[in-house]
Amino acid sequence: MTEAESPFPSSATEQPIVLVVEDDSSIRGALRRLFGTVGQQVQTYGSAAELLQSELPDAPRCLVLDIRLPGRSGLDLQAELARNGTQIPIIFMTGHGDIPMAVQAMKAGASDFLTKPFRDQDMLDAVAAALELDRARRTQSKALDRLRVRFASLTARERDVMMLATDGLMNKQIAWELGVSEMTVKMHRGHVMRKMDARSIAELVRMADSLKVRGSDPSPLQT
Structure with missing residues (x-):
């Protein structure tokens, strides 16, 4: 069983939450109280297995994790x-003898590590930075999802035109490449700009870069 002061908010919430994995119940309690002083939602676990068996909240989140469990x-x-494929910033808590392990954790992508005993403010600062990092990741992910939906609305010919246009080809060159008239290219290009909600070719290029469709197979929907 996990410990919490209140159940998870609904999955659609954007209320951030701090997840804590620590086998020492006194430390779990102290961290829960610490995060509560700044109004943060907290969920605690006594082991890695407990967390892996739980459904993680769909909200900005970070993980405060003891390196020895x-x-x-x-x-x-x-x-x-x-x-x-679970993306979550991790703040490791380590003992003085765990520094080599902490370095390994940082190389594997950890957000931060704090050596016990740590100052409360250092932990609060690390968590605030990690939550902000996750908020930014979620914002980027949602924006990319919207781009994929728009790209999926393009016809095969419109995708061809988008790829060639974002590779820098002019309408006349695109027409030659596709074996169609320049007027047809202009029509498709207008459809692409409207469906992708792009205000300029530069913005369309940025979208194509995000979707990874420039000069490659125009099928980013499963990436």
């Missing part, structure tokens, strides 16, 4: 989350 270690959990 019974069963799966903090490093094992970090690796497992990466294999599962």
Whole structure:
């Protein structure tokens, strides 16, 4: 069973939440109280297995993780989350003898690590930075999802025109490449700009870069 002061908000919420994995119940309680002083939602777990068996909240989140745990270690959990494709900033808590392990964790993408005993403000600052990082990731992910939906609305010919236009070809060159009239290219290009909601060719180029469709197979919907 996990410990929490209140249940998770609904999955659609944007209320940030701090997840804590620590086998020492006194430390779990102290962290829950610390985060509560700044109004942060908290969910605590006694082991890596408990977290892996739980549904993580669909909200800005970060993980405060002890590097030494019974069963799966903090490093094992970090690796497992990466294999599962779970993106979450991780702040490791380490003992003085765990610095080499902490360096390994940072190389594997950890957001920060704090050596026990740490100052409360250092932990609050690390969590605030990690939550902001996750907010930015979620914003980027949602924007990319919207781009993919727009791109999916293009016809095959419109995708061809978009790829060639964002590679720098002029309408006449695109017409030659596709074996169609320049007027047809202009029509398709107008459809592309409207469907992609692009205000300029420069903006369309940025969209194509985000979708990874410039000069490559125009099928980014499963990436």
